[in-house]
Amino acid sequence: MPSGCHVNPTWVRVRKDRGTPLESKQALRWLEGASLDLTDLNETKTVRLALDALALRLDGKAASANTIRRKRAVLHAVLEYAVELEELPANPVHKVRWKPPKTTETVDPRVVVNPRQAEALLTAVASVGGRGRGRRLQAMFACMYYAALRPGETVALRRQDCHLPATGWGRILVDVSRPEVNVQWTDTGDAHEERGLKHRGRDDVRPVPIPPKLVQILRQHIEEFGVAEDGRLFRSERGKVVASTAYTEVWQDARTLALTPAQVASPLARRPYDLRHAAVSLWLNAGVPAPDVAERAGHGVDVLLRVYAKCLDGQQEIANKRIEDALAA
Numbered sequence: 001m002p003s004g005c006h007v008n009p010t011w012v013r014v015r016k017d018r019g020t021p022l023e024s025k026q027a028l029r030w031l032e033g034a035s036l037d038l039t040d041l042n043e044t045k046t047v048r049l050a051l052d053a054l055a056l057r058l059d060g061k062a063a064s065a066n067t068i069r070r071k072r073a074v075l076h077a078v079l080e081y082a083v084e085l086e087e088l089p090a091n092p093v094h095k096v097r098w099k100p101p102k103t104t105e106t107v108d109p110r111v112v113v114n115p116r117q118a119e120a121l122l123t124a125v126a127s128v129g130g131r132g133r134g135r136r137l138q139a140m141f142a143c144m145y146y147a148a149l150r151p152g153e154t155v156a157l158r159r160q161d162c163h164l165p166a167t168g169w170g171r172i173l174v175d176v177s178r179p180e181v182n183v184q185w186t187d188t189g190d191a192h193e194e195r196g197l198k199h200r201g202r203d204d205v206r207p208v209p210i211p212p213k214l215v216q217i218l219r220q221h222i223e224e225f226g227v228a229e230d231g232r233l234f235r236s237e238r239g240k241v242v243a244s245t246a247y248t249e250v251w252q253d254a255r256t257l258a259l260t261p262a263q264v265a266s267p268l269a270r271r272p273y274d275l276r277h278a279a280v281s282l283w284l285n286a287g288v289p290a291p292d293v294a295e296r297a298g299h300g301v302d303v304l305l306r307v308y309a310k311c312l313d314g315q316q317e318i319a320n321k322r323i324e325d326a327l328a329a
Contacts, residue, residue: 139221158231
């Protein structure tokens with residue numbers, strides 16, 4: 001981020017328990033010299049620099065639309081607080097006619113596997129990795145496909161969250177997520193810090209009905225591998241939270257085994273997360289009402305339809321037929 005977009009050092013919360021460079025006087029002097037005074041934010045060109053920086057990742061590539069919206073909201077809130085403290089006469093963001101660069105929010109339909117391909121991939125997972133590594137992760141990937149769980153929700157899943165009857169449909173109660181992040185950005189120093197559900201309140205719970213196929217997969221997994229001391233279904237051989245590098249490596253090996261060379265080179269199921277996309281697309285195309293799909297997947301209905309718009313099969317044919325009928329009337 002350009003130096004003109006740095007926050008005044010008086011706003012920086014120094015975390016003494018981390019031993020960060022901010023503790024040294026030299027670092028603080030540098031930060032103070034590289035930062036702008038709050039009054040400089042009254043210049044629209046400075047605010048525009050900050051907004052443009054929000055649209056980029058650290059590697060210089062475009063950030064996602066959600067990331068841009070979140071960062072802009074944070075910047076807006078910080079400046080509103082400055083107005084409240086009478087450090088600024090008004091929020092300078094309101095003076096800038098700035099629109100974030102357009103980014104793709106819709107799911108690429110090329111990543112979505114059909115049920116036959118998903119089954120082949122899940123079968124292949126059990127066959128890859130040494131010491132039964134893939135076998136231990138098969139049920140985890142199955143949760144992403146049959147229940148549309150996010151990876152962070154899957155690794156946090158516990159036995160007490162699951163209703164797994166001997167026959168028929170079961171249910172999963174999703175109440176926490178353990179997304180993997182850099183330890184520098186967590187309060188605990190753990191790469192899998194426990195958090196609430198995405199886009200929901202901290203104590204919200206999302207019930208997800210699961211088909212008999214997944215119920216049986218989870219029952220077999222528990223019988224074979226047991227659970228962790230805290231009830232987690234999925235863990236490494238040492239009992240730790242499964243790292244994304246570990247399950248991604250298994251997934252790539254499974255793709256090579258289950259797909260054709262042309263499919264391996266394509267975007268088809270390139271990431272484990274694409275199993276979730278396949279699940280939601282399947283539900284929508286099966287005619288499940290959008291509000292029900294949104295509730296199961298943890299989306300808002302508007303976001304659901306926008307993100308998965310290109311994965312709805314047959315919509316173009318229906319629209320063409322309606323237009324044709326209207327022209328013939």
